[in-house]
Amino acid sequence: MLEMEAFRKLQPERKNDADSSQEQIELNSSVEMHSPSPVCHIQPRKLRFASPQINEEPQKRSSPVQTRSSAIAAVSPPYRKVRALRLFDTPATPKTILQKSRNHLSAAVAADVARKSEIEERPRSLPLHSRVLDNFQQTANVNPFTPDSFLARNKKRCRTQFGRDNLSNQSLTIFLNTEAENIEGGEEDGNVEVLQAPKRLALQDTNISRYQKEFLEISLIGIGEFGLVYQCLNRLDGCIYAIKKSIKPVAGSFFEKRALNEVWAHAVLGKHDNVVRYYSAWAEDNHMLIQNEYCNGGSLQSLIQKRFLVESELKILLLHVAEGLRYIHSNDLVHMDLKSGNIFLTKMPSLHKSSSTPLTKEYYEDGMDGIYEELSNTECITTYKIGDLGHVTSVKEPHVEEGDCRYLPFEILQEDFSNLFKADIFSLGMTLFEAAGGGPLPKNGPEWQNLRNGEVPNISTLSPEFNELIKLMTHPDPEKRPSSTSIFNHPILSSLESKTKSQLNQELTIEKRKNEILLRKLREAKKLLKQYEQNGANQTPPASLEQRCLRSYSRKKRTPCISSKFAQKTHTMHQF
Ligand SMILES: Nc1ncnc2c1ncn2[C@@H]1O[C@H](COP(=O)(O)OP(=O)(O)OP(=O)(O)O)[C@@H](O)[C@H]1O
Numbered sequence: 001m002l003e004m005e006a007f008r009k010l011q012p013e014r015k016n017d018a019d020s021s022q023e024q025i026e027l028n029s030s031v032e033m034h035s036p037s038p039v040c041h042i043q044p045r046k047l048r049f050a051s052p053q054i055n056e057e058p059q060k061r062s063s064p065v066q067t068r069s070s071a072i073a074a075v076s077p078p079y080r081k082v083r084a085l086r087l088f089d090t091p092a093t094p095k096t097i098l099q100k101s102r103n104h105l106s107a108a109v110a111a112d113v114a115r116k117s118e119i120e121e122r123p124r125s126l127p128l129h130s131r132v133l134d135n136f137q138q139t140a141n142v143n144p145f146t147p148d149s150f151l152a153r154n155k156k157r158c159r160t161q162f163g164r165d166n167l168s169n170q171s172l173t174i175f176l177n178t179e180a181e182n183i184e185g186g187e188e189d190g191n192v193e194v195l196q197a198p199k200r201l202a203l204q205d206t207n208i209s210r211y212q213k214e215f216l217e218i219s220l221i222g223i224g225e226f227g228l229v230y231q232c233l234n235r236l237d238g239c240i241y242a243i244k245k246s247i248k249p250v251a252g253s254f255f256e257k258r259a260l261n262e263v264w265a266h267a268v269l270g271k272h273d274n275v276v277r278y279y280s281a282w283a284e285d286n287h288m289l290i291q292n293e294y295c296n297g298g299s300l301q302s303l304i305q306k307r308f309l310v311e312s313e314l315k316i317l318l319l320h321v322a323e324g325l326r327y328i329h330s331n332d333l334v335h336m337d338l339k340s341g342n343i344f345l346t347k348m349p350s351l352h353k354s355s356s357t358p359l360t361k362e363y364y365e366d367g368m369d370g371i372y373e374e375l376s377n378t379e380c381i382t383t384y385k386i387g388d389l390g391h392v393t394s395v396k397e398p399h400v401e402e403g404d405c406r407y408l409p410f411e412i413l414q415e416d417f418s419n420l421f422k423a424d425i426f427s428l429g430m431t432l433f434e435a436a437g438g439g440p441l442p443k444n445g446p447e448w449q450n451l452r453n454g455e456v457p458n459i460s461t462l463s464p465e466f467n468e469l470i471k472l473m474t475h476p477d478p479e480k481r482p483s484s485t486s487i488f489n490h491p492i493l494s495s496l497e498s499k500t501k502s503q504l505n506q507e508l509t510i511e512k513r514k515n516e517i518l519l520r521k522l523r524e525a526k527k528l529l530k531q532y533e534q535n536g537a538n539q540t541p542p543a544s545l546e547q548r549c550l551r552s553y554s555r556k557k558r559t560p561c562i563s564s565k566f567a568q569k570t571h572t573m574h575q576f
């Protein structure tokens with residue numbers, strides 16, 4: 001209740017702090033833009049700001065002997081974002097990462113930055129190319145989510161220094177090993193201070209102007225708590241991308257860490273079919289920009305706002321997201337903000353049109369209507385992708401920045417981070433429940449508690465097995481929840497799991513191509529037959545061809561809608 005009280009108190013404070021223009025867009029929610037008439041779906045969610053008094057509050061932890069259900073009942077509402085602010089003096093004047101890292105910048109840089117920050121409150125762009133900073137040019141971040149970075153696990157943040165032209169994996173590994181050894185040695189000597197790990201490269205030092213030069217902005221497609229997302233065309237490669245631009249300048253603010261975290265996570269995880277693909281990231285005018293794959297189907301959240309998913313669709317959603325999670329978890333990372341607003345859809349036409357002559361009306365009139373229709377129909381294959389990796393953290397060194405409380409399990413709000421994989425499973429269970437029509441999900445109160453007490457209501461449109469699986473995924477005991485791998489192998493997905501999605505896609509494509517080839521052959525054969533008919537009875541067609549064509553023709557006549565059954569259709573074609 002204290003937290004709720006704090007939350008209420010904070011609302012006006014937050015409004016006062018924000019300038020009026022940014023107030024319009026700085027929604028505590030994810031919003032998707034729909035063209036041509038943009039509609040904003042606002043979802044009140046995360047608490048991001050807190051007063052100093054709250055930070056001073058002693059942290060409330062449940063007694064270890066307290067039962068889970070009574071513990072759940074004791075906490076309401078579940079807003080815990082205040083924890084994040086313990087790092088800072090006040091929300092308005094955070095001890096910035098930039099300030100903290102000054103010791104590690106060269107004297108020239110430090111002096112420069114200090115002078116500039118005195119002059120102006122808001123950090124200014126310092127283009128990379130306009131600065132002559134030898135030390136700076138030899139620095140680079142080491143992504144903390146890569147396996148290499150674990151070699152230097154003692155380090156909280158890394159900024160490495162190595163030869164300009166030796167930026168290979170090998171040199172990086174050597175560097176990290178040396179660094180780790182140095183740190184160990186330093187600890188033995190009791191001289192940890194001297195050997196303290198360097199801080200990361202600040203965004204302010206990497207500002208570069210790319211957005212206008214490289215991209216053509218098409219439209220604003222979404223507004224989140226952290227960023228504005230634009231659909232952009234790359235001027236050079238001609239492809240569409242989603243570019244997420246932080247709403248505020250992040251350099252030197254609390255959000256700098258969040259922004260870099262998202263980039264680091266994307267760079268490590270953006271190579272799976274069920275995770276939004278990452279292309280590049282840069283700092284511009286102290287804003288963070290992330291160039292990602294554009295998902296043309298929008299978010300699951302926007303789909304749910306139009307209609308709920310039926311069980312067959314939910315199975316695909318479950319399969320895809322479980323696969324994405326399996327991949328994330330296999331890297332010892334966790335998402336921590338899985339929800340319908342952070343799952344995106346891509347829709348690809350299932351028909352891979354060949355370069356051959358397209359089927360024409362003639363074949364439609366020739367009784368090929370079913371096949372014509374089927375081949376002309378560009379049905380879409382939906383792929384669900386996990387996006388918004390801003391909360392990703394490593395299970396080995398968790399820095400948990402809690403996501404949306406509507407999807408979070410109780411143990412996370414209790415700061416029990418012992419089984420973070422299962423926290424993602426809980427969030428996925430809640431997402432399925434919401435997508436099936438169980439929403440809108442509560443943010444607090446008895447309903448919120450019931451959902452975390454194992455009392456997830458049955459959804460009448462779902463099979464008992466699917467309802468059971470949702471219950472298992474949202475079980476109050478994290479140990480009882482299935483892992484991403486066991487969900488993937490669950491009997492409910494057995495019909496889908498026997499072949500992977502890409503295998504099925506490939507098979508479908510091959511079959512359709514075969515079909516097109518056979519249709520072309522049929523067309524050619526019919527042409528020949530017509531020619532023979534026109535040339536008169538004196539010209540006898542070769543016996544084999546005549547036989548083949550007639551057989552096919554008669555079969556086609558008997559089954560004018562042969563396309564309705566794919567097997568029947570291919571059987572017919574194979575008569576050739
Ligand atoms: N790759 C993408 N393709 C298409 N649309 C996207 C993409 N990324 C984001 N969007 C749109 O932008 C919205 C906000 O994106 P995102 O969730 O990444 O921002 P955020 O600021 O991190 O949000 P949050 O409020 O969840 O922290 C999404 O809900 C979605 O509508």
Ligand SMILES: [Mg+2]
Nearest residue numbers: 030224342388
């Ligand atoms: Mg989001």
